[in-house]
Amino acid sequence: MRRVFSILFILLTFTTAHAQVQVEQVIDSVQIFIGQQVNMALSVTAPRGAKIVFPKFQKGHYLVPGVEIIDTRIDSANVDGLLRTSQIYTLTSFDEHLYPLPALKVKVNGKQYQGATLALKVLTVDVDTVHPNQFYPPKSVQDNPFLASEWTLPFLFSVLLLIVCVATVYLLVRLKQNKPIIAHVRIVRHIPAHQVALDSIEKIKVGKLTAAENQKVYYTQLTDILRQYIQKRFGFSAMEMTSSEIIYNLRQAGDQKMIDELKELFQTADLVKFAKYSTLINENDLNLVNAVNFIDQTKQDQQPTEERIVPELSLDEQKTQKNRITIKVLLSISAVLIICIMLAIFWYLYQILG
Known part of the structure; x- marks a missing residue:
């Protein structure tokens, strides 16, 4: 009996779900x-x-x-x-x-x-085939009359546009053929000679040029920095002098001890550059320190300054500049005319074809 009731319950549930x-x-x-x-x-x-x-x-x-x-x-x-x-x-x-x-x-x-x-x-839509006269064929393309008066102004404006374009090209060629005149004000920053020299020596330190394989380059750069500093600081052409000549000129106004150390530096540099002399790393560092000390002992108390340089023009350059200004003004007027004429042409064409 339990099995019969179970089967009946399952069938009833399935029938109910199926009916839903x-x-x-x-x-x-x-x-x-x-x-x-x-x-x-x-x-x-x-x-x-x-x-x-x-x-x-x-x-x-x-x-x-x-x-x-x-x-x-x-x-x-x-x-x-x-x-x-x-x-x-x-x-x-x-x-x-x-x-x-x-x-x-x-x-x-x-x-x-x-x-x-x-x-x-x-x-389908019903079509009355008994009265075909009620249906009209599509209209053919209409041949609208051509009136010359309608196209006169666009034609004249087109001719004027062509003339203005030719004149603009001519002015551009004239402007390009003239030599440009630089009349911009330049701001030049003057840095004290000792600051330039110390910055250059710092770059040598960063570049690690004190190694043995770079001794010639190292001493060449170091002596060049000192020559440039001496030339700017003391006012004689140190770049064109020999080491002994530089030392001789420095003896006139300087500490003897510092000059002796600088003399030793220049002599070492000459031996490295011309006699293939090989120095020790400590000796290279000592020469670098002596160069820095010499600059610190002889530097002047100066601050970086800025100079405003305005170039002066000759009479011929002033005339050329005026001509260029005139040409540029004419080019600006030509550009405005071209834009106005093109807008006028487009407006007339819109009126005719629209």
């Missing part, structure tokens, strides 16, 4: 004209959570030959505690015919259901 699933296939209208659209809905009413699989159709495909699917969408609504899900197909046709629409199949929780077979009648 309803499939309906309807169409908005069974009759349309060629090119009109109609909606066909495949609706499934089932409990919430039911897995529903609708038939898939791509846009542009045909439901049946002659009936095209142009759009699909899904809609849903609550009906008496159940969920009603609808797949809506937008259909159209361009051939007069009575089309049978097949019953679409849908799966609910793995079980297949089927809608209803429908029909769609496509009609």
Whole structure:
């Protein structure tokens, strides 16, 4: 008896669940004209959570030959505690015919259901063939008269535009052939000689030129920095003098001890550059320190200054500058004329052709 009741309960539950699933296939209208659209809905009413699989159709495909699917969408609504899900197909046709629409199949929780077979009648527009005189053929292309007076002003403006363009090109060539005149005010920053020298020595330190394989380059740069500093500081041409000549001139105004150290530095540099003498790293560092000390002992108390330099023009350059200014003014006027003439031409053409 328990088995019988269990089987009856299962059958009753299955029948109830099956009764809750309803499939309906309807169409908005069974009759349309060629090119009109109609909606066909495949609706499934089932409990919430039911897995529903609708038939898939791509846009542009045909439901049946002659009936095209142009759009699909899904809609849903609550009906008496159940969920009603609808797949809506937008259909159209361009051939007069009575089309049978097949019953679409849908799966609910793995079980297949089927809608209803429908029909769609496509009609054409009635044409009165008894009275053909009521229909007129398309009009032919009209031959509008050509009036020269309408095109006179655009033609004259076009000629004027051509003349102005030629004059502009001529002025540009004239402007390009003249030598440019630099009349910009320059701001020159003057840095004290000792600051320039110390900055250059710092670059030598960063460049690590005290290694044995770079001794010639190291002493060449170091002595050049000192020569430039001495020339700017003491006012004689140290860049063109020998080491002994530089020392001789420095003895006139300087500490004897500092000059002796500088003399030793120049002698070492001459040996390295011309006699292939090899120094020790400590000796290189000592010479570098002596150079820095010499600069610190002899530097002047100066601050960086800025000088405003305004170039002076000769009479010929002033005349050339005036000519260039005149040409530039004429070019500006030509550019404005070109723009105005082009706008006028476009406006007249718009009036004639519009």
